[in-house]
Amino acid sequence: MATPDGLTITGPMGERYDEVLTPRALELIATLHRQLDARRRELLEARERRVAELAQGGTLDFLPETERIRTDDSWRVAPPAPGLEDRRVEITGPTDRKMTINALNSGAKAWLADHEDANTPRWDAVVEGQLNLLDAINRTIDFTAENGKTYALKPDDELATIIVRPRGWHLPEKHIQVDGRETSGSLVDFALYVATAGLRQIEKGLGPYFYLPKMESHLEARLWNDAFVIAQDFLGIPRGTIRATVLIETYPAAFEMEEILYELREHSSGLNAGRWDYMFSVIKSFRTRGTDFLLPDRNAVTMTVPFMRAYTELLVRTCHKRGAHAIGGMAAFIPSKDEEVNQAAFEKVRADKTREANDGFDGSWVAHPGMVELCKEVFTSVLGDRPNQLDRTREDVQVSAADLLDVASTPGECTEAGLRNNVSVGIQYLQAWLGGLGAVGIFNLMEDAATAEISRSQVWQWLHNDVTLADTGATVTRELVDRVVEEEIAKLPGDPADYEEAKQTFLEVAVADEYADFLTLPAYERMD
Numbered sequence: 001m002a003t004p005d006g007l008t009i010t011g012p013m014g015e016r017y018d019e020v021l022t023p024r025a026l027e028l029i030a031t032l033h034r035q036l037d038a039r040r041r042e043l044l045e046a047r048e049r050r051v052a053e054l055a056q057g058g059t060l061d062f063l064p065e066t067e068r069i070r071t072d073d074s075w076r077v078a079p080p081a082p083g084l085e086d087r088r089v090e091i092t093g094p095t096d097r098k099m100t101i102n103a104l105n106s107g108a109k110a111w112l113a114d115h116e117d118a119n120t121p122r123w124d125a126v127v128e129g130q131l132n133l134l135d136a137i138n139r140t141i142d143f144t145a146e147n148g149k150t151y152a153l154k155p156d157d158e159l160a161t162i163i164v165r166p167r168g169w170h171l172p173e174k175h176i177q178v179d180g181r182e183t184s185g186s187l188v189d190f191a192l193y194v195a196t197a198g199l200r201q202i203e204k205g206l207g208p209y210f211y212l213p214k215m216e217s218h219l220e221a222r223l224w225n226d227a228f229v230i231a232q233d234f235l236g237i238p239r240g241t242i243r244a245t246v247l248i249e250t251y252p253a254a255f256e257m258e259e260i261l262y263e264l265r266e267h268s269s270g271l272n273a274g275r276w277d278y279m280f281s282v283i284k285s286f287r288t289r290g291t292d293f294l295l296p297d298r299n300a301v302t303m304t305v306p307f308m309r310a311y312t313e314l315l316v317r318t319c320h321k322r323g324a325h326a327i328g329g330m331a332a333f334i335p336s337k338d339e340e341v342n343q344a345a346f347e348k349v350r351a352d353k354t355r356e357a358n359d360g361f362d363g364s365w366v367a368h369p370g371m372v373e374l375c376k377e378v379f380t381s382v383l384g385d386r387p388n389q390l391d392r393t394r395e396d397v398q399v400s401a402a403d404l405l406d407v408a409s410t411p412g413e414c415t416e417a418g419l420r421n422n423v424s425v426g427i428q429y430l431q432a433w434l435g436g437l438g439a440v441g442i443f444n445l446m447e448d449a450a451t452a453e454i455s456r457s458q459v460w461q462w463l464h465n466d467v468t469l470a471d472t473g474a475t476v477t478r479e480l481v482d483r484v485v486e487e488e489i490a491k492l493p494g495d496p497a498d499y500e501e502a503k504q505t506f507l508e509v510a511v512a513d514e515y516a517d518f519l520t521l522p523a524y525e526r527m528d
């Protein structure tokens, strides 16, 4: 197929790929790459410099140089765009054909169509996920399962609004190169959607809407804003048509929430509390700083511990001060066939959503269609007929940098049970990811790239800080981790040899002295 000068596609061309890899979409990728990729790389280097400063005893704080933005009460973000006024329940999930139909039909107000945490960015998933979105928007999507069950969309007015989550700034797309360099996964996912299905959304009275993941600073938000302006001008659509909700899911970003809204204000549709990546980022940011930033077993860190509470309270306060939606995070419990486990899962999700609704969030996330009604019911009990509670400005909330940094007072212990859970989840997740599944249920919980990052980072942190386990009194050493890895693999179904690739990837990201920034980076290298 014809491609713009300097752009090469190294991935195979499957059936109908030309409907997504259109000349216009490819031209946009080349334009965005040439104008923005050098800055993207500089911003990734700035992340490395910050990590080095933190390792040398530095800290995180609100930025003095942007104080003017925080104290200027005059600015607001754009009013909610069509289809985004009422977001009391949003479902998330990957963009394969069946899940696309199920998510759109689920009764949720919005669907986060995921190219990030819940997705394995294989070339076929990258392109076919976009094709599925195009078919859904054109209402030509259908699906027949192997068991003969057929799937079709409900009428348009019953479908969730589509919000696409492109990959984070750190992820490359090796199958599309411009001027001999691999491109940014973020810009590829963004351009392919906005130049195809996203444009169709405008014709339908909606718009190309996005969730922006894993940002670490307002300068990264500025880069996205510039991408939006370039794309809107390129496509001849008015500025402000594109809308984006930013996930506040890194530790540094929690100190720049207001600045992030400001950078994107013309295109902003709010902030989301991405709790799992946030926890991962807390571990990652201070991983070499001994016990001051040591989290207990992953499952003991709830949303009510002081540092997590400070983060969500500040998020609601910041959003509503600026007229932006505040969207809650993911309770990882999913329905189970075991009635007792199922009941506990529903109770925990109800408690989580009730806390969020009472705190002022305008809506929240669920991972499974079976949880949609529950979340809707909880938020409706607080919102009633109002589409949101933007009027709850939460002026009572006062959160300091010290509150956000107060990890030390988190109750709980580091245990061998926690170590075993982290090892088993990490290996099982990587096994699924390398096989093309970016989200899976493990031990009755939804696991995705964010939750798996917590597991492998905890193992790294405990190992590299000589942590003593409360239940056994043992110190976490390389020998102990190696033994636990073998024992946990032996408990999994099938031949232990089948897990070799996942095991090696896990060891690379959980024990190697050089900490990998993201587990998906070495995993992506291994994928083909």
Ligand SMILES: CC(=O)SCCNC(=O)CCNC(=O)[C@H](O)C(C)(C)COP(=O)(O)OP(=O)(O)OC[C@H]1O[C@@H](n2cnc3c(N)ncnc32)[C@H](O)[C@@H]1OP(=O)(O)O
Residues within 6 Å of the ligand: 091, 092, 093, 094, 098, 099, 100, 102, 103, 114, 117, 118, 276, 277, 330, 334, 335, 367, 368, 369, 439, 440, 441, 445, 446, 447, 448, 450, 451
């Ligand atoms: C940290 C974060 O970023 S959270 C956001 C990213 N993570 C996610 O989006 C995870 C989303 N959830 C999922 O992917 C899935 O729920 C899983 C993988 C955890 C479990 O999926 P399954 O094992 O298929 O669960 P289960 O068998 O109970 O599913 C029942 C039905 O619901 C469907 N379903 C389950 N979850 C979803 C979903 N999120 N979206 C659409 N449909 C779904 C299944 O396709 C299945 O459909 P069927 O009955 O027509 O065959």
Ligand SMILES: O=CC(=O)O
Residues within 6 Å of the ligand: 117, 247, 249, 273, 274, 275, 276, 277, 278, 329, 330, 450
């Ligand atoms: O993307 C969401 C998260 O919790 O991570």
Ligand SMILES: [Mg+2]
Residues within 6 Å of the ligand: 117, 213, 214, 247, 249, 274, 276, 277, 450
């Ligand atoms: Mg995340």
